[in-house]
Amino acid sequence: MAAPILDHLAALAEPIRTRLLLVLEDRELTVSELCTVLQLPQSTVSRHLKALADAEWVASRAEATSRLYRMSRNGDPATHRLWGLVRDQVSASPAAFQDQHRLERVLADRRTKSQQFFDSSAGEWDQLREELFGSHVHLSGLAAFLDDNWVVGDLGCGTGALSAALAPFVERIIAVDDSAAMLSAARKRLRRCSNVELKRGRLESLPIDNETLDAAALTLVLHHLPEPAHALREVARVLRPGGRVLVLDMLPHDRESYRQQMGHVWLGFSEAQMSSYLSESGFDRVRINPLPAEPEAKGPALFITTARRTS
Numbered sequence: 277m278a279a280p281i282l283d284h285l286a287a288l289a290e291p292i293r294t295r296l297l298l299v300l301e302d303r304e305l306t307v308s309e310l311c312t313v314l315q316l317p318q319s320t321v322s323r324h325l326k327a328l329a330d331a332e333w334v335a336s337r338a339e340a341t342s343r344l345y346r347m348s349r350n351g352d353p354a355t356h357r358l359w360g361l362v363r364d365q366v367s368a369s370p371a372a373f374q375d376q377h378r379l380e381r382v383l384a385d386r387r388t389k390s391q392q393f394f395d396s397s398a399g400e401w402d403q404l405r406e407e408l409f410g411s412h413v414h415l416s417g418l419a420a421f422l423d424d425n426w427v428v429g430d431l432g433c434g435t436g437a438l439s440a441a442l443a444p445f446v447e448r449i450i451a452v453d454d455s456a457a458m459l460s461a462a463r464k465r466l467r468r469c470s471n472v473e474l475k476r477g478r479l480e481s482l483p484i485d486n487e488t489l490d491a492a493a494l495t496l497v498l499h500h501l502p503e504p505a506h507a508l509r510e511v512a513r514v515l516r517p518g519g520r521v522l523v524l525d526m527l528p529h530d531r532e533s534y535r536q537q538m539g540h541v542w543l544g545f546s547e548a549q550m551s552s553y554l555s556e557s558g559f560d561r562v563r564i565n566p567l568p569a570e571p572e573a574k575g576p577a578l579f580i581t582t583a584r585r586t587s
């Protein structure tokens with residue numbers, strides 16, 4: 277049996293193949309792009325690509341109806357050294373220079389196509405984005421900004437929608453709620469999330485040890501609590517120093533009926549109220565932002581507040 281290096285020498289002993297490898301070293305190209313770069317017919321390019329693929333110098337993958345080729349990355353050190361020697365020699369050739377020149381044109385064409393698309397579709401992009409990917413894709417993806425070491429509290433978790441959205445991105449979630457029915461719905465939703473711990477308990481006396489959480493979220497729950505500042509002091513107790521609290525709730529509104537219908541104690545909170553609740557409960561760096569209205573939403577306007585537990 278011949279030494280493997282001799283097979284590699286045979287595969288490389290053809291100028292077209294080394295030209296192909298030079299342009300495929302750092303990028304993927306289609307056969308038609310390779311034909312343009314090397315100025316060769318498709319049958320010739322395909323034949324040499326096949327020889328390179330058989331010798332494992334080139335790998336390919338399908339993308340929709342195209343096939344993309346690039347130089348193989350799984351070579352052993354000897355192959356790597358051999359290619360280094362060959363490349364030094366062949367990259368200085370006039371043919372390689374011409375290929376490089378045409379390659380830049382092919383890559384510029386790719387950019388032009390996408391630029392033309394955006395230049396012509398700026399007016400419709402928002403609608404197209406929503407049609408293709410939905411209206412909230414950017415927001416659900418933002419959870420990936422969270423630190424993957426974090427332990428997060430979902431306090432007043434209800435049916436566990438927030439826990440489900442955050443679980444893939446953090447170390448652990450402790451989800452607490454006072455209602456057995458809500459917790460049972462949350463258990464069902466979160467059955468595949470092994471890093472979410474569901475606990476029954478009240479926000480006013482959380483079943484969580486001191487300084488356990490890196491962050492705590494209270495979404496649409498504070499307006500149910502008779503003494504919001506008291507609950508926020510309890511949240512400060514279970515956060516580590518510097519830990520973050522996030523409160524999502526309603527801005528002041530006049531829907532008195534919510535008291536009877538849904539047990540609301542407070543008809544929303546003003547920015548000044550939230551600021552004073554948080555600062556008297558052991559938080560600083562308070563930030564409050566009204567949220568943009570969702571076109572289809574019927575409820576009162578919302579705000580989002582974040583603050584840090586004072587160190």
Ligand SMILES: C[S@@+](CC[C@H](N)C(=O)[O-])C[C@H]1O[C@@H](n2cnc3c(N)ncnc32)[C@H](O)[C@@H]1O
Nearest residue numbers: 432433434453454455458478479495496497500
């Ligand atoms: C309107 S739901 C919001 C649920 C969830 N956070 C969401 O955004 O979908 C309010 C939740 O807070 C819970 N809750 C109300 N008062 C509570 C308290 N004092 N302690 C713990 N949970 C409470 C309720 O059981 C309910 O599940």
